[in-house]
Amino acid sequence: MGHRLSKIYTRTGDDGTTGLGDGSRIDKDHHRMESIGTVDELNSVIGLLMAELPSDDAYMPLLARIQHDLFDLGGELAVPGYTMISAERIGELEASLDTLNEDLPPLKNFILPGGSKPAALCHMARSVCRRAERCLVALNKTDEVNATGRQYLNRLSDFLFVMARLLARRNGGQEVLWVQADKR
Template sequence: MGNRLSKIYTRTGDDGSTGLADGNRIAKNAQRVEAMGTADELNCHIGILVETLPADDALIEVLRRIQHHLFDLGGEFAIPGSKVIGDEHIDWLEATLDEYNEGIPPLKNFILPGGSPAAAQCHMARAVCRRAERVVVALGHEDSINTNSRHYLNRLSDLLFVVARVLARREGAREILWEQKKSGL
């Protein structure tokens, strides 16, 4: 690991810029910084989800691995041109998704986020993941990116949706189906 921060504030960002891992400085509202920040926000939501689970839950290991991947993904965005997320990350997500999806019935309708506190938090992480994907797509329109990072976020949002369904069922909650005419209008 490079330099360690012994002093948290540096004042170098007071001008509205931030440093990338390659030493370059860019605006704090640049699309690349937005991608880094949204990956970090997603990681935080997954951290909250982990804390809602019992300490012996096998799902924690899966979520912690994803947190490490997301930290790597943020690092990838911090070094333009770098590639950290590879096919093996996506393959692992797909295999994990298949495993968790196996035991739940197919959906015949949309569901509303909720069902249990853990399922609701998982849905929140899924929504942030979808935003992260949109941000990365936008970044890809203005700069070169590793397309695997976009693919990873796409699969991860699918996994988080399935895990939310698993958590709701496991906690004895029912999924709340969307009713098209229920809006009262």
Template sequence: MGYRLSKIYTRTGDAGETGLGDGRRVPKDHPRVEAIGEVDALNSQLGLLLAQLAEQEGMWLGLSELLEVLAPCQHRLFDLGGELAMPAYQALDQAEVARLEAAIDRWNEEVGPLENFILPGGSLLVAQAHVCRSQARSAERRCQQLNALEPLSGVTLAYINRLSDLLFVAARLIAKRLHIQEVLWQAAPKP
């Protein structure tokens, strides 16, 4: 890829607009820009989770599989951002959705059925996986809002949906492999 940023600021966005890959200029609060921003925020949170997993990997060998499955997701999220910035561009394909589904099925079998609602917590790693999951849901909502105005590909929408599912199961798998009790929701006491 031959793209180089020789200058970080351009001053072209100072009036509240930004440029898309197809040449259009749109307000910075346009649904497309909102979706790009949410995907970028998810990618940043996922980067934090991956860094934390990498730091723990030497002590807990069971985390290497999580790194292998989740690390490519950062690249695919960047691709998804490209799709959002350049509406005619299509980078994601059904094979990537299938890759996530295979990991979800494999990990879900290991953690077993969910018997109660769980809360984000138990450890920093588990909580960060849940932060990523909730950020993925936010990105999905923004993509769906954009989809109502300017249709997105079904693969794009399926990918972001499946990624949030993967991150939920990843949080549970981290807890299981590190022998951390899941934080179970407790209903408020009845008066």
């Protein structure tokens, strides 16, 4: 791959528009840009989570693959009509989710974000993931969006929830359970 950016600022967005990968320009507050930005934010939160884990952590390869998938999804959104996320990736994510979930007890309570810094960051990634999915749903009302990308985000939020549960339980830790107000 050659140089992608030789100059960081272009001034072409000073009028409140931005360029897409197909050469078209849209307003910076367009649903498409909100979707791209939220997927990028999700990728950043996952990067922050990864920075909190040891480099040899068993989850690192999964999280790295997810970061690449999210970058691909952002690219897909930046070029209307282009598809990069495949149904195969959803299947792989589901398989990983099933494997991770095997070691967890069934849920009997709601869980609050927390338990450890990595678990809390994983919950943060999950909540940003849900917002990204909502953004894609909103975008799809005006511009067609690859359904597989929306499905991927839906599975990813489930995956991040299960991973947060596991991270909270590491090293003898516990999940933070919600307690009904009248029982606190």
